Amino acid sequence: MPIRPNSSKKLHLIFGDVVKKYGSMVRLENPQMPPVVIVIDPNHIEAFVRATMDNPVRDGFFSLKKIRLEAVDNYFEGKTGLLTENGDEWWRVRSRVQTPMMKPKNVTSYLGQVDEVTIEFVERMASLQEQHGEMPTDFQTELYKWALESVGLVALNRRLGCLASDLTEDSEPMRLIRLVNDLFHNLNLTEYGVHTWRIFPTKPFRTLRDKHNEFLRLADSNIRETEASLLALGTEDRELTLMEKLLMTPGLSRKDVTTLILDMLFAGIDTTSHTMAFTLYLLARHPEAQAKLQEEVDSVLRGHEGPLTERHLAQLSYLKAVIKESLRHVQDKLLLLPFI
Structure with missing residues (x-):
């Protein structure tokens, strides 16, 4: 594995280097730990999660x-x-x-x-x-x-x-x-x-x-x-x-x-x-996404006083999409491993 300065805080960069060099599925061996398999293809990750969902091993x-x-x-x-x-x-x-x-x-x-x-x-x-x-x-x-x-x-x-x-x-x-x-x-x-x-x-x-x-x-x-x-x-x-x-x-x-x-x-x-x-x-x-989200919030909560309700949450579909896309984007950038 390539070594970077202060590498314990830059594992995502190390994993990124490994994937660029070896491909979308890489097995790493470490004598102190169980083997690690880096998986970045969404289809592979879905198959992995489905195959292990009843008894996942998260070393x-x-x-x-x-x-x-x-x-x-x-x-x-x-x-x-x-x-x-x-x-x-x-x-x-x-x-x-x-x-x-x-x-x-x-x-x-x-x-x-x-x-x-x-x-x-x-x-x-x-x-x-x-x-x-x-x-x-x-x-x-x-x-x-x-x-x-x-x-x-x-x-x-x-x-x-x-x-x-x-x-x-x-x-x-x-x-x-x-x-x-x-x-x-x-x-x-x-x-x-x-x-x-x-x-x-x-x-x-x-x-x-x-x-x-x-x-x-x-x-x-x-x-x-x-x-x-x-x-x-x-x-x-x-x-x-x-x-x-x-x-x-x-x-x-x-x-x-x-x-x-x-x-x-x-x-x-x-x-x-x-x-x-x-x-x-x-x-x-992404100000265009921010404006669209603000528009949805204003539409759903217009004239409402008091706390959010379950009915409001059901109507905030773009908000849910924003959060999911944020998680997807971060996972993609950090190569978040499915075993973590």
Whole structure:
């Protein structure tokens, strides 16, 4: 493989070089990891996903799995969650959380609250525009705040205060955001560097372990607070939250649920914010698409007061196309591998 400076942050460029040299399907051998097959043809990717959809093998996160298996007080009880598991253990959890997490009715039940968060974020964007004339260079951090506040609503059923104007750097939301960034940075070093951490704890591995343990403490504290508040409310005359539905699902233990909530916070901050960043960037690069999207939004919401509804979402077909095209464009540029 060609070597680039700071190559752990430029894997997409390395993969791009490999594909240009060898073609649209390339197998890479690494003595420390299972073989990797780069697939970039959409038809091949579709065939791959369909052939493995019932029992996908997503090799990766080896260092994270080791940390969870060796966690203090056996917190994860030998089961490390959907991010790291494969085979029967992956399917045991995935098959049980699929309905509570993917059923449209369960998703739209949070629509009003998430819309409220987004309106606050849009107002914050307007304030930043007024101050700077454009979005500031650290605008990605603002997207992290919006994503954490939105994911927290679904995962923890409460506001975390990420969009407060007086949010300090040592506040809990900012600590969570920094921890997630640190986790992904050190995961990149452990997974794509030399796997000497399998033999002895290297500096990136130790940092990953420390950051993961700190994130776990903060997330577990929030999960326990949510559990206590929901228990005090009782279950009569109200719709159950996602956490309650998961806790009441046969075959899932409390640790299964807390690990899933932990990973929703861990993965949701990063993926949601970057998806939105790419979408906003591409809309800015394509003003004709931006104008068409604005026209659709104005048409669907003309004269409406109050939060978005399920009926509105059903009519926002071009918005859905924009998000899908953004994801397709980013995957095409980064050669996102189907095993990730």
